[in-house]
Amino acid sequence: MAAANIAVLILTYNEQKHIERCINSIKNIASDIVVIDSFSTDDTVALAESLGARVLQNSWTNHAVQIQWGLDHANITSNWVMRIDADEYLESEPEMVFKELSSLPAKITGLIIKRKIFFLGQWMKYGAIYPVYTLRIWRNGAGRVENRWMDEHIVLMRGEAKAVDIDIVDDNINSISWWIDKHNSYATKEMIEILNQKYHFMPTDDALSAAGSTPAKSKRLIKERIYNKLPIFIRPMFYFFYRYIFKLGFLDRTKGFAFHFMQGYWYRTLVDLKVLEAEELIGMNSDPVEIKRILAEHTGLDL
Incomplete structure (x- = not known):
């Protein structure tokens, strides 16, 4: 599949356990992969660069500040932007969804995806945990991140969001x-x-x-x-x-x-x-x- 016109933004700090899995899951749909690293001391940066990602570094304050810093400083020129955490990955390549980005009506400026959480290697299917709906894809320039210490979200400044059949898996393999x-x-x-x-x-x-x-x-x-x-x-x-x-x-x-x-x-x-x-x-x-x-x-x- 040819890459869609979409930049993927990934935050990292000592994510050598996860970064390869994350980038490999999105490299075929992304036209630009941007890693915003908080000065990792492991092999995160080298691994990301070896997989074709651009790496920028900025000192950590919180998630909201780091995401917005990336949006402001990464010189993203793609039509769309996607945010994914280093310990997350696309479960499969939803080819049709990404192929159709260019044909979406102008009023659609954000896409709401489903987040699937794993714990100790097991998918948590119940307990109001799946699906977690979250806006992770938006038109370049149409979204910004809330300035909050916790529970920050991407907020659309114009247009409206549409739910799509994309699953992002949250599966952290740390202890x-x-x-x-x-x-x-x-x-x-x-x-x-x-x-x-x-x-x-x-x-x-x-x-x-x-x-x-x-x-x-x-x-x-x-x-x-x-x-x-x-x-x-x-x-x-x-x-x-x-x-x-x-x-x-x-x-x-x-x-x-x-x-x-x-x-x-x-x-x-x-x-x-x-x-x-x-x-x-x-x-x-x-x-x-x-x-x-x-x-x-x-x-x-x-x-």
């Missing part, structure tokens, strides 16, 4: 210890977002809320207007039972229980614990500038 460390970091950023919703110590990028109806928008509204309003430590229990019982997560068997418990209960409880800890540091303080200083000092993040 469980690595997975726990990653989610500990995520929990800190999630805590920042929750407390910012309450104390408003940083500007909030509400572009997704202002966008048209999308699965990501609906999910965020439920999270911010319902879940985050529930009592801490109670809400993770509700969420776990919703996923594991009502959404049939138990059908994912032993590894499924581990995933739904760790990602649906343990992780959400860790977020709440970090919220409780931070609230005690904030105390009676109501000054947004001081709250921001306290949280920046506590987390080590450049807020």
